[in-house]
Amino acid sequence: MKRWYGGTLILALATILALRYGLMNIQPKKQSAYDFFRNHPTKDSHSKNSDSLEAEVVKTSERPHLIHIEGLRYLIAPDNITKRASEALLLWSHMHPLLMRSDALPETIQGVKEASIAWNDLLSAIKAEKTIKIGNTNNSEAEICPSSVTSPDKIAPTGGIVLEIPCGLVEDSSITLVGIPNGQQGGFQIELLGSQASGEPNRPIILHYNVSLPGDNMSEESFIVQNTWTDELKWGKEERCPTHLSASSHQVDGLVLCNERVLRSTGAENISMHHNNSDTVTNVSRGQSHESTNFPFIEGNLFTATLWIGLEGFHMNVNGRHETSFEYREKLEPWTVNQVKVTGGLDLLSSFAKGLPVFEDHDFVNSSHLGAPPIPKKRLLMLVGVFSTGNNFKRRMALRRTWMQYEVVRSGDVAVRFFIGFDKNAQVNWELWREVEAYGDIQLMPFVDYYSLITLKTIAICIFGTKILPAKYIMKTDDDAFVRIDEVLSGLKSRPASGLLYGLISFDSSPDRDKDSKWHISMEEWPNATYPPWAHGPGYVISRDIAKFIVRGHQNRALKLFKLEDVAMGIWIEQFSKGGKEVQYINEERFYNSGCEANYILAHYQSPRLTALPPELANNVIRLYRECLRRAKFIGHRQHNTDLVVSMVKQQFRKNMHETDPEKIQKLKDDAARGLINHILYESERLTGRKLSQSS
Template identity: 55%
Template sequence: MKKCSGVLFILTLAVVLFLLSPSPSPTPPPNTAPNGPITDLLPTLPGLSDLYPPAPNSTAHLSWGLLRPLLCRSDALPGTSAGVLEAAEAWRNLTLAVTAAASEEEARLQGLRCSSSVGGDLRTGRATLPCGLSEGAALTVVGILREGAAKFWVEMLGANGEVVLHVNVSLGAAGVLVEQNSWTPEEGWGEWERCPPVGDVGSSNSSLQLSPVDGLVHCNEKVGARIVQESNNTVVNITGNQPEDWQSQTGHGQLSGRFSIVEGEPFTVTLWAGVEGFHMTVNGRHETSFAYRERSEPWLVAEVMFSGDLELLSFLANELPVSEDIDMENVAVLKAPPLPKKQTFLLVGVFSTGNNFKRRMALRRTWMQYEAVRSGDVVVRFFTGLHKNEQVNMELWREAQLYGDIQLMPFVDYYTLITLKTISICIFGTKIVPAKYIMKTDDDAFVRIDEVISSLKKSNSNGLLYGLISFQSSPHRDKGSKWFISRKEWPFDMYPPWAHGPGYVISRDIAKFVVQGHQELTLQLFKLEDVAMGIWIQQYKNSGQQVNIVTDDRFYNEGCEADYVLAHYQTPRLMMCLWEKLKTEYHAICCE
């Protein structure tokens, strides 16, 4: 009996000790690769020799030359080969255009400037977009269905034949079916998104299950009875196969639903580009949304085509990206100050796409006018990849020469390559303009530079990561997600702490570690740039260095709130409004 009691006591003690012991972390620290490089360099890459050496004495190529090893890594980011090859062609065309601009062909080139609006050809149903699409751009058609119409469709096409967006609208006795997809030469057609969705509402292929795009549902559907109007204006009720209580099952709000197109009567379809995806309205009401996919981004669109069983009455593309007319007095006020010859307090690297002319001008007129920026204590530079459109590149080149604040990247601006921009910012802040702190932000973010400086002066300058920190997050394993990460890319269930991408600050020692790690090929490339920085900082910590993570809830990842330090998703108009409120009311007050 005593022996049994002793055994029970030992077992009980073991269980207690086990329960009290700390549980193992679901995120093992990333390998610091102490034994040497984790990858190697390829001897060459198609198109790379056309990009190097960069243009001599160009202030827009200061970090260009130092990026070459990153492009040659055998474990390069997805899309690197295509991004380099297409950039090589873009660079060749740009250098020819720049040479021509200095000759008698300047007048001809002036006629190729980006236009804010273009009209489509009503006979062919086609419209050529001179400089692609950007946020807020819209394509609007007014048409009439032909007698016995079965369907019509619209395609947004890239310069190399890729289908950035295909929308197919089928008309039948059972109602209207909208199908959306994209196509690239490398991947073919992606997964079709349908409205109304095929299958049960709760199924994985249901558009109702997808996350909202710019706050809008993927499918604006009235489940149950759907209404189709015929030419004689009789109303036919078609009973859907969805359960009436789908709303309580899925947790979605009520979706209105009357996709009303009457045969023989004019109707209006508008496709517009948001921050996160394309949206379609019919007769002024939102119907469908389609999130941007990799290699299917709005700036790629070179041509739009409407076709099918409809007669076009009007076809207009407006709010297109366009650069401003040059006013030299205005340029003198907005031009970047010369780079300081001593260490600067803060470098701000701004991610921007080539045709985002209006966004860059809005930043130059607002928070880039802080005294700290104008004096050179804070240096701001736009980091921008080349565009596949020759006119955009020419406008971008002119802009870079005028304002002196653009750093061109030796690749085309695909989303999968933005991590290379992060490394480029670190290179710029450690090798080109030595900075005590390095900040990354986006061209649709309003940054209160004075508050950032104030916070940094109160912080420990060693091993600093400052921003809105995500301490507990896991990879997206859904292949349909823009942020999908496979287990091969990241095998762990959780990420290390990372700062949300619209804006964060790192100290100089971390930036130097990032640059050195990629020079020595000991750091992993990761396509989500903000998470990548968190992974690299974890490796910095694993190397025995001190890390100081400071989170600030005033960095707003989505939108704006009072007393903000950073407000994201701000249009050029809102940027100007925020700046005016700061100057007149001396408080961080949002405009919408």
Template identity: 50%
Template sequence: MKKWTGGVVIICLGLVLVVSYSFIGKTESAYAFFKNHPSGEDNAGEKADVSDEQSKKKMERLATVREKPHFMDFEGLSDLYNLSSKWSIEESNALLVWKQMRFLLSRSDALPETAQGIKEAAIVWKDLLKDKASNLGDVRESFDCPYFVIASNTKILKNGSVLDIPCGLVEDSSITVIGIPGSWQDSFQIELIGSQLPDEPKPPIVLQYKVFLPGENLTKEPVSILNTWTKESGWGKEEKCPDHGSTNVLKVDGLVKCNTQIVGRSAENNRNASHTGDFKSSNASEVSPHASSNFLFVEGNPFTATLWAGDEGFHMTVNGRHETSFAYREKLEPWLVSRVNVKGSLDVVSILVKGLPVPKDLYLDADAKHLKAPSLSNKRLVLLIGVFSTGNNFERRMTLRRSWMQYDTVRSGDVAVRFFIGLHKNKEVNFQLWKEALVYGDIQLMPFVDYYNLLTYKTVAICIMGVCLRC
């Protein structure tokens, strides 16, 4: 009897569920809802027209997204994968991910800067292979990446003063110019020039710092104009200091873009000083204290200006006082800088560039053996750590090798650490990077020139590396 009672209860519950479900309306899908209730349905007149235009643009974007990606032959891609020469085990290990990334780089939906990165990489890759064939046999060959470079007693001519920077800039690198503004022009400029490839008619200007002087009688307001230039985009949007109409309060590395308070006091003092007499007196000692305390740059008065590279941008300090900051712009990172140009109305006493990247301890055999990455052959990997780096960041990589990369889990091979680095537009940097990869065995080269917009490829490369080490 109990069994029959239990069966009847179950049947009743089933009937209740069936009946209740039949009265529940069918859930409308998201697609059906938005199809039946388009945005702007209740609008009329001009709003309806705007909605139609937006709908058309949206449909065009959707059509573009739905387009099936196809393979493309970017200029230089074949040169990067013409790996017909014989490679040693160390060289093959540095190109482990390189060989697997061609399918990713040749897609039509590749990242925006892919074509340029590949084209430039193909040029420097050819140079690297030539250097590899001719010079790499002597691993103790002297290198040309000094910690500092200097030029002194240089007077600006029509072409300006030029100081080469062999291996680019890194964070905390600085350029110090000691000079005396002249009166033969109303301005002078300091330019950071980028690396130039053989087929480029003109190199990019990573930063132009142009100073307009206050004039012989200090009647003009001094102003600094900062800008960049590339072949593709031309001159960018200039930033002035002071810029009285600007409301930009953004900071770079925590520093204001323009020290407007000091400039404001300078302008006020300038108006008061115009009534005190002729500033062009023969007694220069009377002019210098007042002028140097109020103006950034004054004709006939020496100054010391230091332009240094921070994490987010360049910063200018004049006579020990912060004046301007300028955020890095796309494809114009500090590592790209290859020389300093100084032009215009300026007598240069000296130019000092220091804090440059140096491939330290690369040729100390005992030390290199201690820091060399352990072999991963026939070893089950527990964790892979990928580190993003740029070609000329030698010192920071050495810091990691000497610190936490010495943990037992890393030295035993349970955890692998690899630096993922794109090629550099500077020939010397690539040559040093290649030798570093062979000595320490922890570098994976990427088949493109390092640009910030291509960083996503390094993320994918880490995944590819993880699969390769487990297969």
């Protein structure tokens, strides 16, 4: 009997071995953890095993892999820095895998490489314990990043560089040139030059402004061409004014690309003059009065041109009239500008730049009052991540002195941190480092601050709010937004604590397919006709579970990277919902993404001066100013007028800042509004020659 059982066992084993040998060429499909749990779900998988959500994120069979990024290994925190400074680098190790993704955002490789160079230069400056000197400036900290610069006594032999911009340009900076076209070389050129990266033979041209004037040929027409240039891409797509094509409806900061109505008449008048005065033909480029009323630059005629920096692009005003606008292009942003160059047939009489970024002397600032307060050893109620760039110091100081003084912020229940990438300017990075050590509320990003990389900051905020300073809610906002933290928290009290997106939500928007647009999205980037619901970028709040999902999804490279950060958040939240989680889209219209209105929770596009005003008075200033500008059709010298108006209103307010009588307060507001209107009317008449009344 035992022999029979033994024989049976041997036969069974032989059969198994034979079957195994016969099936060796058929490789079994490797079963992932996701496949296992999908086929063997637990009873409470939807409620307890939130990690299974990540499997629902990507439908494709192959996820992005990791690649080598030049310079990334140098972006590590050294041991010989202060504790406060080291805390500004807490995110670096978390973000290295994100930067190494094979499907990384555009400019990631360049942004990391340039950041490693900037970091090495900064470490050298820290080690030497001295600032980097610019030109022949003295040791005064106040002059390292001056608020204004003028043309030097000596200009280069080529006659090229007329201004050095030490710390870049920011919104509302302006460059003014006074000159006379001399008729040589067919015109003249104005160029804004950027920082020269290591290994690049030439500086990038952030803006090339080419003015072409007619020569001896009477049919030749004056025109302006705007463009950009880099070693990598060479010349970009030029924009000509006038275009001789159908007028573009595209606007930059609400202004047309070309003042077509004024400029188009020039060519017609030239031809008419040529036919009517054929016996006594003269060169129209030699100061003829009829053309001086049309084309802004005339040979032999003095002009004053002001190029000012907007939110979306550059704007040129000539003799008080808006002429052209030019939208910023990727990697060619105003903060990278450090030189102004003028060439060609122009006798330049004067040049200066104002409204430049200025850093305070931190030794004279009460950092204990303005710096980050100690964080209690418990989960935060909310983390507020603020997007900023290196040279926007004035904006950060405005926030530190205003809404960051809310009691919930000073008590540590709400933490506010600025998320800032490196600058290509070494001096800006040095000043930023001093700010890091002074206030302790900055998180440095391991890349240069290109616009196309801001989505990485969104992920960084989620990492910070879940792994470093855990918070119940995570809020994202910008450094030009005024946030009423009390109203945000009040609005959250009645909202769900999970699956939450709270802000001004767009439920039905489509990708911008215009290739010339800053927000252009190709079919490869997003093939669908519409986006999922998303909250406008100036400010929104998400719950902790969504933030954790985003962090986990990017750790596993299971979430898509998308260059529009606010839309990207909407895309990720849609994936979150596909994992069986309910999403609460709470639309709050008081998150104003443009301007300031009554009963606001968040107001975007606030300058440091307006941020410093009391909220009610700031509301009136902004509303009245815009209404007056609209009615008077007044365009030009925006920065100078805003400064004067806000200064005037603030002076009036200071005289009665302790007033509590409602009637007197209302009279104060009325007086300020009346003075504001009178100022607008005066400036409108001065620059347009058109007299207006208050009633108009």
